[in-house]
Amino acid sequence: MDYDSKLEKCKAHVESLLSQRGHAGLRETSYPSRSLHFLNPSPQTKPFRNPPPPIQAPLNPSHTSFKRPLQAHLPLKILISGAGLGGLATAIALRRRGHTVTVFEKAPELGEVGAGIQVPPNSTRLLLSFGLGPYISPHTTSPTTILMRRWEDGSIIGCTKLIPDFEERFGAPYYVVHRANLQLAMYQLALDLGVEVMLGRGVRNYDAGKARLVLEDGETVVGDLVVAADGIKSEARKTVLGGIDQHPREAGFAAYRAMVDTEMMKGDPDVSWLLDNPAQNLWIGDMRHVMTYSIAGGKSFNMVLSHPSDTDPSTWRQETAVEEMKQHFQGWDPRLLKLINLIHETLKWPLLSGVPLDTWLTPSSTLLILGDAAHPMVPYMSTGAAMAVEDGAALAEILSLITSRSELPTALKVFEKVRILRTGQMQEASLVNGKLWHFEDGAEQRQRDEAMRAEVEEKRAGESANQWSDDVTARWVYGYDAEGEARCAWEERNGG
Template identity: 60%
Template sequence: MIQADSETTANGNGSSQVKTEDTAQFIKLPDTASYPTGSLDFLVKLRKEQAQQEAMEKLSLHDRRDKPSRLSLKIVIVGAGLGGLAAAIALARKGHKVTVVEQAPFLAEVGAGIQIPSNSSRLLIKWGLKPYLAAKVVTPESIAFKRWQNGDVIALTKLVPEFQENFDAPYYVVHRAHFHDALYQLALELGVDVILNSKVNNYDENAPSVTVEDGKTYTGDLVICSDGVKSIGRSKVLAGVDQAPLRTGFAAYRATVDVEKMKAHPDTAKLLLVPGLNLWIGEMRHVMTYTISGGKAFNMVLSHPDRSDPAGWVKQSPENILSQMREHFNGWDPTLTKIIDMIDTTLKWPLLSGTPLKSWVASSNKLLIMGDAAHAMVPYMSQGAAMAVEDAAALAEAIDLVDNAADLPEALHIWESVRILRTSQMQEASLINGKLWHFPDGPEQRARDAATRAEVEGRQFTTSANQWSDPTTQRWCYGYDAEAEVKKAWDGRLPSKGISNGH
């Protein structure tokens, strides 16, 4: 029987006194559960909020740094994209000296909108990025999946306030250029040295160092390759045998539409009344849309099958590309096709997906890869950049766990194993969305729509064919704590060789 540790009894004069019992004979109430349950989540959330509040009270408004790591490193990062700058920020906050080497003569992100899901925004807000993004992000209230033919809602994920409350962070959408500039500005504030117009043409994994085209060499204690899907560092990590991402047979048109054009028509203007993501799905195709730039532009990503050689795409005229894009979605929901007709210009991208690599860390333990160089994925879970942010946070945490350089290789391999598992599963989840969304009309499509009907009707459900709504997938995807997972793996690692087998 579970009893209190003490009980109150009345004494002879009417007052009370506390009688203390021997607590050893009573069962202690557990603080956590070993079985799957969400019943204690509110306590975990409360304690996080209390800890965050205490931390905020100790820090000045402009202090973006964390407690310095015990092991201070000089780190060279190749690539100043979203992942490279995220790594620079995470590591600089821990007191490391960070230099970023970038081949572009100036920084500019190609593309349009990007989603920042809760598992990523939680980290970015912790790093201090929110003030740089506040006026630029849009917080969508929901994700509505729509039937290709008429726009009927067939699945619905509520984001506000559900994601903020369940995963301790908002779900944002933003222009890639605004996101990139925010990361750059924060990196500079943290003292990161960003060197532009410096293309790396050689790595020395043992030094470790990188050499750029003008002959200058940058040396550090650790070199991080965040140089994208065409990474030249990846083959160094894989002992000279590259494992490049593969084409999927799909491509995506990316475009934006001025919302003022949409406001001129009642049916298209209706999509702007409440911030939200609208996703039309049909056979082998889908169109993802949402507003960006503080609600001033309507972002569109139009995925379609295409097995032609991307090298030939640049030879096509803009008019021809627009014509092909519209042809792909001929006969779809009239509201959608009306917006597609408003597109003036578009870019076409092949969709690639990597396969899990055997290693992210070179044999020297001084060179590693992260971001798209390590785990390119199709954008169907909107997690590509988020995985790079998680990589960065987990890496900074892994290094923070060690006291000296001798233990660094073990920490890097712990990071590597945790991140390979996480990102390979996200690659798989992204491909599965490509399966779920692209059924032709028929038995599978009807069964999928029936499996998401409860969320549309506001009824309770325990599973969904919509991975954004499915409770199990939600918790795994958006509730993931990249820093905590690395620490857990570190704490649970096997004893070192020096103390194993009784020695």
């Protein structure tokens, strides 16, 4: 199947997944996966008993230093809008290649809203190669496993081993960390590499025809390329799309995000067991789930509680969120309810997803969007930030290969082609995960649980309804080489 056909199929799947609340029609994916085979019993979809060989990843998990990467033949002056995770990752990746990079950020100081964030191997492999190890290692936790639990009693129905399996197979650790710590670590690395980060200097206008920014104070800044990593509410996206924005769509769900002080958990054996093993625990049930894990060196316990919601976020009252949250999970595992009762403050967030865009680039090839501005997704694969890191790494790789300014538009189009399909399929995979987790009790839910039985019994079959455990899906998600894929696409474009 050619690129255009793959992308059209992906778009159709994302549209379908967003248009229906339930799982009707959930039968196939446009990305490599066998996680839906339990819904498609046929001779062609019997479980593969011989798992694919492990990926020969280039990076040792203990890696904390970095090599000097291929330097750009043509150093450019690059302006980046946004100092979130995507903007900083892109700045670091570009600066390491020898480009002059300036980041403009509206906020007067950095401090990401949110709590815990998962950093999977496809992202940590890049971040550690950038040299982030010494900056972030004091703040990270490495979960041993991801355990799926039945909603009503917490019994284990799915199990993905992260240590040592993921580290050995994908060449990098799987981290959980407080989002603010990750952002500040990336910020410090960027400064140490020579990136100029201008806080309190937001962008007022983007130029569709030139690599030019007009800042909120009226100053005009000119470079060779503008990269807008200005988030899910991106102003640059509208400019890139010719004046008509394609806003992210409501996915029909919202999430409560909360942190629990682990000191409150230690005295109760019904919840303290969650601290004994740094695992991620995920309770799944009808249209709802709860993800939990420790962060901040075990001092805080991160919780994300997803539930259906079609109401207008402007009508939400955060002061009543805690009580509303408890109502959503009445009747669930009593141990989980004890944990939920320890939450005294929470924020409710709408879950949004984009549909793959037709372009990330203005016709002039001077303004490019990436990260959440280009591909917002629901957090059910925990890869939204990882995709932004991949974006930055791929862009830096491909710009290091051009030898003249005349090649810049072509290089950006090649980058765009590779990344739109990759991130579009990840938007799809994230929505599929939500469908897989949210079955109501019944025949298909039992089929799903049966399709994960082997991993619970520690029998490695290689195929699973659990996308983290299915070998094909996991290799595609976590073994992906963003720099290598960009390089190969450029070489193929040039007949290499």
